[in-house]
Amino acid sequence: MPRNVRKATHTVYDLRVHLVWITKYRYKVLTNDVGHRTRELIRQFCSQNDIYILKGVVSKEHMHLYVSYPPTWSISEMMKRIKGMTSRKLQQEFPNLGKQYWGKHFWAIGYGAWSSGNITDDIIQEYLKHHETEKTNKLSNIALE
Numbered sequence: 001m002p003r004n005v006r007k008a009t010h011t012v013y014d015l016r017v018h019l020v021w022i023t024k025y026r027y028k029v030l031t032n033d034v035g036h037r038t039r040e041l042i043r044q045f046c047s048q049n050d051i052y053i054l055k056g057v058v059s060k061e062h063m064h065l066y067v068s069y070p071p072t073w074s075i076s077e078m079m080k081r082i083k084g085m086t087s088r089k090l091q092q093e094f095p096n097l098g099k100q101y102w103g104k105h106f107w108a109i110g111y112g113a114w115s116s117g118n119i120t121d122d123i124i125q126e127y128l129k130h131h132e133t134e135k136t137n138k139l140s141n142i143a144l145e
Contacts, residue, residue, distance in 0.1 A: 004068075006068065006070065008070060008071075008072075011071060013070065013071050014068070014117070015068065015069050015070070015071060016054065016066065016067065016068050016069075016115070016116040016117065017066075017067060017069065017075055017113050017114065017115055017116060018064070018065070018066045018112075018113070018114045018116055019063075019064070019065045019066075019067065019075070019078075019079065019111060019112065019113055020062060020063065020064050020065075020111060020112040020113075021062065021063055021079065021083065021107055021108070021110070021111040021112070022061055022062040022063075022107070022108045023061045023062065023106065023107060023108065024101060024105050024106060024107060024108045025100075025108070026061045026062075026108070027061060027100055027101075028060035028061045029060075029061070029097065029100065030058050030059065030060055030061060030062075030063070031060055033094070034090060034094055034097070035058045035060075037089075037090060037093060037094075038058055038063070038086055038090060039056070039058050041085065041086045041089055041090070042056065042063075042065065042082060042086065045081070045082055045085060045086075046067065049073070049078075049081075050069075050070050050072075051067050051068070051069045051070075051073065051078065052067060052068040052069075053065065053066070053067055054066045054067060054068055065082075066116070075113050079111050079113070083106075083107045083111075086106070086107075087104070087105065087106035087107055090106055091104065091106060
């Protein structure tokens with residue numbers, strides 16, 4: 001998948017993350033209309049918040065979402081908002097879910113998040129090593145050693 005650097009005022013970035021979260025009790029409810037509506041709600045949220053969906057999968061009891069997002073979002077805030085909004089809307093629109101989710105919690109607590117990029121730790125270390133020259137300040141190495 002080609003990488004696209006995104007730009008904002010005074011900012012250049014390419015932040016990507018793979019997110020995974022599950023339904024409470026791993027109930028297999030993300031099928032048929034509920035699954036389609038979940039996908040639609042997530043698409044709407046991302047579109048409205050400058051979050052690009054690079055890939056997404058709705059499974060019966062969990063979600064995978066691979067997104068590019070702006071630095072104004074933290075991953076925890078993004079997940080809180082996605083899970084909260086979808087839980088609220090799905091339970092409003094599908095009252096039968098209330099029988100399984102009597103506590104109004106549709107998603108299980110927590111999520112998985114894995115950062116993604118085409119630059120490895122070794123590449124960054126090598127890049128920074130080349131910036132350590134005789135011309136730099138003796139305090140240029142700010143690593144906590």
